[in-house]
Amino acid sequence: MKPARKQRLQLVIFIVSVASIGIGLAVYALRDNINLFYTPSQMLAGEAPQNTRIRVGGMVVVDSFVRNEDSLDTAFEVTDGAANIQIQYSGILPDLFAEDEAAVALGYWTSEKIFKAEEVMAKHDEEYTPPEVADAMEKAHQATDKNAPGLH
Amino acid sequence: MITELGVLPTAEFGHFALILALCLAIAQAIVPILGTLFNNRLWMASARPIACGQFVFVAASFICLVALFLGDDFSVRYVADNSNTNLPGHFKISAVWAAHEGSLLLWVLILSTWTLAVAMFSRTLPLDMVARVLAVLGLVAIGFYLFLLLTSNPFERLLPFFPGEGKDLNPLLQDVGLIIHPPILYMGYVGFSVAFAFAVAALMAGRMDAAWARWTRPWTNAAWAFLTVGIALGSWWAYYELGWGGWWFWDPVENASFMPWLAGTALIHSLAVAEKRGLFRSWTLLLAILSFSLSLLGTFLVRSGVLTSVHAFAADPARGIFILMFLAMVIGGSLLLFALRGPTIARTASFGWVSRETFLLGNNVLLIVAMAFILLGTLYPLVADMAGWGKISVGPPYFNLFFVPLVLVLGVFMAPGSTTRWKSHATDTLIRPALGIIAGSMLIAAGALFLLAYPFNLLVFVALTVSAWILLWSCRDWWQKSASSQGRLLGAKRLRGSYYGMLLAHIGVAVTIIGVALTSTYSDERDIRLSPGGQVSIAGYDFLFKGVVDIPGPNYMARTGRIDVSRSDVPRNNDLSRSDVSRSDVSRNNAPVTTLQPEKRYYTAGGQVMTEADIDGGFTKDIYVALGEPLAGDAWSLRIYVKPFVRWIWLGALMMAMGGVIAVLDKRYRRLTVRAAQADTSAALKEGVGVSFDAD
Numbered sequence: 136m137k138p139a140r141k142q143r144l145q146l147v148i149f150i151v152s153v154a155s156i157g158i159g160l161a162v163y164a165l166r167d168n169i170n171l172f173y174t175p176s177q178m179l180a181g182e183a184p185q186n187t188r189i190r191v192g193g194m195v196v197v198d199s200f201v202r203n204e205d206s207l208d209t210a211f212e213v214t215d216g217a218a219n220i221q222i223q224y225s226g227i228l229p230d231l232f233a234e235d236e237a238a239v240a241l242g243y244w245t246s247e248k249i250f251k252a253e254e255v256m257a258k259h260d261e262e263y264t265p266p267e268v269a270d271a272m273e274k275a276h277q278a279t280d281k282n283a284p285g286l287h
Numbered sequence: 288m289i290t291e292l293g294v295l296p297t298a299e300f301g302h303f304a305l306i307l308a309l310c311l312a313i314a315q316a317i318v319p320i321l322g323t324l325f326n327n328r329l330w331m332a333s334a335r336p337i338a339c340g341q342f343v344f345v346a347a348s349f350i351c352l353v354a355l356f357l358g359d360d361f362s363v364r365y366v367a368d369n370s371n372t373n374l375p376g377h378f379k380i381s382a383v384w385a386a387h388e389g390s391l392l393l394w395v396l397i398l399s400t401w402t403l404a405v406a407m408f409s410r411t412l413p414l415d416m417v418a419r420v421l422a423v424l425g426l427v428a429i430g431f432y433l434f435l436l437l438t439s440n441p442f443e444r445l446l447p448f449f450p451g452e453g454k455d456l457n458p459l460l461q462d463v464g465l466i467i468h469p470p471i472l473y474m475g476y477v478g479f480s481v482a483f484a485f486a487v488a489a490l491m492a493g494r495m496d497a498a499w500a501r502w503t504r505p506w507t508n509a510a511w512a513f514l515t516v517g518i519a520l521g522s523w524w525a526y527y528e529l530g531w532g533g534w535w536f537w538d539p540v541e542n543a544s545f546m547p548w549l550a551g552t553a554l555i556h557s558l559a560v561a562e563k564r565g566l567f568r569s570w571t572l573l574l575a576i577l578s579f580s581l582s583l584l585g586t587f588l589v590r591s592g593v594l595t596s597v598h599a600f601a602a603d604p605a606r607g608i609f610i611l612m613f614l615a616m617v618i619g620g621s622l623l624l625f626a627l628r629g630p631t632i633a634r635t636a637s638f639g640w641v642s643r644e645t646f647l648l649g650n651n652v653l654l655i656v657a658m659a660f661i662l663l664g665t666l667y668p669l670v671a672d673m674a675g676w677g678k679i680s681v682g683p684p685y686f687n688l689f690f691v692p693l694v695l696v697l698g699v700f701m702a703p704g705s706t707t708r709w710k711s712h713a714t715d716t717l718i719r720p721a722l723g724i725i726a727g728s729m730l731i732a733a734g735a736l737f738l739l740a741y742p743f744n745l746l747v748f749v750a751l752t753v754s755a756w757i758l759l760w761s762c763r764d765w766w767q768k769s770a771s772s773q774g775r776l777l778g779a780k781r782l783r784g785s786y787y788g789m790l791l792a793h794i795g796v797a798v799t800i801i802g803v804a805l806t807s808t809y810s811d812e813r814d815i816r817l818s819p820g821g822q823v824s825i826a827g828y829d830f831l832f833k834g835v836v837d838i839p840g841p842n843y844m845a846r847t848g849r850i851d852v853s854r855s856d857v858p859r860n861n862d863l864s865r866s867d868v869s870r871s872d873v874s875r876n877n878a879p880v881t882t883l884q885p886e887k888r889y890y891t892a893g894g895q896v897m898t899e900a901d902i903d904g905g906f907t908k909d910i911y912v913a914l915g916e917p918l919a920g921d922a923w924s925l926r927i928y929v930k931p932f933v934r935w936i937w938l939g940a941l942m943m944a945m946g947g948v949i950a951v952l953d954k955r956y957r958r959l960t961v962r963a964a965q966a967d968t969s970a971a972l973k974e975g976v977g978v979s980f981d982a983d
Contacts, residue, residue, distance in 0.1 A: 139637040150652060157656050161663055161689070168685035169667070172678035190680060207816055207915075207924055226814045227531075227915035227924050230896040241682075267678050 170241060174271035176218040183244045191220065191250055192239035192268040200234055213238060215268075217275035224252040232257040237268040298363050301351030302442040305392075308344035308399070309432035311337055315402075315425030319418035323491075331418035338406040338421050341428065342399040349396045352383055352441055362449040365389060365441045371455035371892050373842040381466035382456045387590060387606075388441035390469060394586070395431045397470070397477045398424070405481055405506070412502060419488035420481075427480050430613045438606045455842065455892035464524035472517030472544060476582040478510020479551060483579035486572045487621055490628040495572065500562035503575070505951045507558060508788075511551045512947030518544050519940035527900055532812065532911050532928045534936060537686040542665045543585030549658040550578040553651045555947075560647050564709055567644075569633045570651070572625060580618045581658075587614055588665070639711025646704025653697045660689040691746070698753040698800060701793060702760030706767075720763065728755035739931075741809050750804035754797040761790050761797075784953035792946025795939040802935025810930045814915065818922040826929035828880065828910060829855040834921060835887075835914070843888040843897075848914050848923065852880045852903065883912045885925075900926075909933050 172190045173183040183189055193213035199221075200211040207226055211234075212219045222240050232238055232255065240252035315337040322330025352365075356379045361367040369382045369389070384393040402424045409417045435441070459465075485503045489495040521541065526534040535541065554574040561571045587610040638644040664681040671679050702724075703717055732751035736743060768786070771778025811826040819834035833849040886899040900913035908931040915924030 142637050146648070153652060153656065154659075157660070157689075161660055164685050164688050165664070165667060165681065168682050168688070169671075169679040170682055172680070188682075190678075202918070204919055205816075207814055227926060230898055270678070 172239075172267045173244075174215045174218075174274065175213060175220040176215055176271075176275055178220055178244055178250070179218045179248070185244050185246060187243070188241065188253075189244060190239055190241050190267070191222070191244075192237065193271060194268070195232070195234045195236055195238050197234045213240070215271040215275040220248065220250055222250045222252050222255070224255050226255075228255055229257040239267065297351050297354050297358070297360065298442040298444060301348045301355070302440065304344045304348035304351065305432065305436060305442075308341050308348060308395075309429065309436065311341040311344060312425045312428040312432055315341060316422050316429055317425075319422045319425075323415050323418050328414060331414050334418045334421035335406040338399070338402045338425070341425075342403040345392075345396050345399045349383075349392055352389060352392060353380055355442075356380065356383055359453070361451065361453050362444050362446060363441075364443045364445045367445060367450050367453045369453070369456050371453040371842060373892070374453075374456055374461075375841055377463075377466060378456055378461050381460070384469050385456055385460045385465070388435070388439040390473075391431065391435050391439055391590070392441055393470060394473055394477060395428060395435065397473045398428055398431065398480060401474075401478055401481050401510075402428070405484075409502075415492065416488055416502075419491050420484045423484035423487045424480060427484075427617070430617070434606075434609055434613065438609055452892070455890065458843070458888065458890045458893070458895045458897040459528065461897075462524065462528050464520060464528060468517060468520040468524055471513055471520060475510050475512075475514025475517045475551075476544070476547065476585065478506070478513055479547060479575075479579040479582050481506040481510065482551075482554060482575040483621070486575035487624060489632070490572060490621075490624045493628055493631045495561075495568050495632045497562050497565060500558050500571070501956065504555075504558050504562060505953075505956045507551065507555055507575075508947045508951045511548070511555055512944040512951070514544070514548050514551060515940055515944040515947065518548060519937045519944070522940075523937050526933070527902055531913070531926065532900070532930065534806070534933065537664070537681075537683045539665050540589050542661050542686075543588045546658050546661055546665075547578050547581040547585060549654050549661070550574060550581050553654040553658075554578050556647050556650050556654075560644055564636065564638070564644060566636055566638070567648070567651075569625070569629045572629065572632065574651075576618070576621045576625065580614070580621075581662075583610075583614050583617060587611060638709070641707065641712045641714045641717060643704065643707045643709050643712070646700055646707055649700050650697065650704065653693055653700075657690055657693045657697075660693075661686065694800065695749060695753050698757055698796065701796065702757040705789060705793060706760060706764040724756060724759045724763070725752075727759055728752045731755040731759075739805075741805075744808050747804045747808050750800050754801045754804075757793055757797040757800075761794055765790060783955065785950040785955070788946040788948070788950030788953070790946070791949060792943045795942030795944075795946060797939070798935050798942060799939030802932045802937075802939060805932040806930050806936065810928060810933075812926070812928045812930075814924060814926055816918060816922055816924050818920060821922075823927065824855050825927055827855060828929060829853045830912070830925075830927055832923070832925065835917075835923060838886075840888065842892060843890045845899075846887045846889075846914070846917075848885050848887075848912075848925075850883045850885070850901075850912050850925075850927075852883060852910055852912075854878045854880055881910065883910065885912050885914045887914045904934060906934065907932060 170188050170190050171183075172192065175191065175193050177183060178191060183191075191213065193215045196212040196214050196219055199219075200209065202209045208223070209225070209228065210221060210223045212221050222242075224240065224242075236257065239256045240250060241254040241256070242250055242252035244250055315334060318330050318337065319334035322328070322333070355363050355366050356370050357376070359366070359370065359372050359379075361370075365386070365388050369385050370379055374382065382389075384390040402421060405420060405424065406417070409420070412420075482503055485499065485506070489499050518541075521544065522534045525536070526532060554571065554577075557567045557571045557574055560567045587607070590606065590610060664685050667681055668679050671677060703721060707717065729748075729752050732748050732755055735751055735755075736748065741747070765779075765782075768782055769775055769779040771781065813823070813825055815823055817823065817830075817832040819832060822829055822831045824830075829852070831851040831853070833851060835846050835848045838845045838847050881903040883901040883903060885901040888897040888899060889895075890897065898913050898915075900911055902912075903910040908929060911926070911928040911930060913926040915926060917923055
């Protein structure tokens with residue numbers, strides 16, 4: 136083999152092996168670091184795993200927001216129209232967080248049916264509703280339609 | 288004057304100018320190419336004047352849109368959606384590119400500015416090359432004009448019933464950072480279109496040589512420098528405007544600008560090999576195509592609304608499909624051309640395992656691997672959503688897991704790599720100094736941690752060692768290269784601009800790594816509840832909350848907090864009365880540092896609430912205070928952060944960009960005449976390698 140060609144072959148082998156190690160690592164890391172989204176209905180139906188970081192979203196239920204008087208602890212409920220779950224969060228909520236508006240929380244689903252949020256995201260501007268929340272509301276709406284066809 | 292503007296059909300003028308610009312872009316894409324096919328010099332030479340004409344019309348169109356904003360013409364939908372009579376004048380101008388339609392118009396304006404620049408500064412290029420490059424740029428422009436006119440016309444009227452008042456600009460975007468961030472970012476994004484056009488032109492001609500690389504390098508460096516500043520500005524804006532003190536979120540929109548940056552960085556380095564040694568040719572072309580494709584992909588991700596992210600704008604599927612098709616045509620077309628013509632350009636030559644080529648190859652592999660990981664993490668949620676695997680998001684831990692080690696490895700190889708020789712380098716002349724420098728770097732890193740009194744952290748120690756390693760190698764390299772029999776000053780002066788550019792950019796990388804490592808690890812961040820008169824001690828500072836007062840702004844009502852910050856070298860109890868002691872009594876242990884006045888703004892037109900943090904910036908640390916929410920009584924929740932060395936992140940980025948600019952200004956890129964370039968071309972073809980003009 137010509138030296139130049141041999142070197143090129145070595146290079147190709149080097150690049151391919153580096154790339155495959157990389158892809159292997161990437162898939163491994165992705166599996167551990169993706170946060171699945173669940174709707175309140177799915178969570179109450181037991182579809183969401185516990186002790187895994189997940190996301191949940193919905194509309195913040197009117198009059199559900201309570202705040203501890205001495206700390207930054209807060210609690211509120213979100214709904215997809217069919218089911219409500221309680222979210223507990225300690226910290227500063229985003230500016231656009233409000234009751235009857237969409238919110239998405241990142242955190243853990245506990246055995247007491249309470250979602251402990253590490254981070255709460257509200258919608259970003261007046262026009263925008265997070266697509267997951269819009270989707271969840273839509274799904275819950277369709278489900279109620281199916282269960283009670285006479286009502287619509 | 289303003290009312291007269293309202294009477295003029297400014298919107299129609301702008302729309303019409305845009306259509307004329309499209310017509311000229313079509314001519315620019317077709318006539319010069321026909322010229323190269325039929326060897327008609329007049330047709331080829333028409334590329335330059337057509338490009339100038341295109342610029343004139345798109346600039347006119349842009350000026351019309353600016354005039355509509357300044358004249359508060361709310362009969363134009365885009366103006367009504369993004370402006371308001373009470374909006375300060377400079378924000379009316381920046382509102383032009385605050386949303387989808389206007390930012391696309393800015394995109395094409397900048398594209399045609401780059402095209403004009405190529406037309407003006409390409410006297411040293413052979414005519415057929417100019418014709419091809421400008422034609423490719425014309426093709427890209429056609430895509431964007433069609434996109435604007437068919438799906439996102441900024442001049443659309445709301446007739447006959449238009450609102451008397453606009454909806455106002457999104458308050459997040461009412462900020463000086465947002466006046467300059469998009470134009471500079473786009474200068475970078477769109478600038479890669481020039482490298483792309485050069486690459487496609489080389490493939491069309493089946494000719495790529497050292498002269499080609501030398502023409503392409505300054506354009507790529509310039510685009511890269513703009514993109515670097517653009518990304519840094521975006522990060523800086525997020526830091527002080529989003530109100531929670533983060534400077535990088537691995538948000539898809541940030542990734543969208545970071546991926547072309549990584550590919551562009553790889554391109555800059557492989558262009559060096561293509562110029563000096565005539566190697567990595569097809570790879571360089573591929574990188575040029577990749578960089579621009581990633582810029583387009585970024586535009587698609589941000590503008591089509593496919594993303595769930597803090598930057599998500601209103602979604603419109605028609606737009607997404609248009610960009611996706613455009614993307615497919617540009618990437619597919621250029622890759623097809625590459626597959627057909629690439630083999631005629633490839634050239635093999637051997638080089639030693641320890642040589643600058645190897646190091647630069649390592650640089651390219653690492654950068655592209657890093658880019659690929661980010662691409663995977665960014666697109667995976669979209670793919671999963673389409674495939675029905677559920678709605679997922681990929682969090683920062685994924686990105687950090689790869690990016691941090693890859694950057695550190697890159698840093699390790701970067702420093703010695705820039706001192707090695709082409710072709711082959713004696714291994715022992717690399718290993719001997721390396722041992723000394725490793726020891727020195729570890730000492731410096733340990734010493735820095737000790738002097739700053741930070742607790743030991745392995746990752747920070749490694750990061751500081753790598754940074755010191757880069758700095759020491761750079762100093763050593765400069766010291767050796769500036770040695771001269773006529774004295775060091777003369778020797779230092781004789782080193783070229785591109786060398787100093789490289790040195791500065793590499794030191795910038797070290798500075799950024801230091802900033803990232805120290806800020807990420809040693810920041811003290813507290814969310815806390817305080818009543819007026821309440822005080823808290825964080826990271827050696829006392830924060831005394833004085834309360835909140837209402838202050839009206841031009842188009843908002845502000846509630847402004849006041850926090851007195853003083854140094855507390857000795858930890859004390861939260862004794863409120865002591866802080867109210869007159870300043871002369873305050874001992875050195877409790878010296879006042881600053882008063883911070885963070886704001887909560889309530890915008891009247893849209894009813895939005897915005898947090899304006901107040902930051903006491905410093906070379907070694909930032910003190911960052913933002914108002915959270917009003918709580919019961921007069922109490923507020925507050926974010927109080929002390930972030931060491933955070934400014935070094937952006938300082939390093941500016942140094943990188945400066946390095947790019949200095950390299951662009953290197954005289955050797957301007958010294959060339961057509962004849963010299965052609966002579967070089969034939970010499971390169973004969974020898975099979977690129978020939979360098981420089982004496983080194």
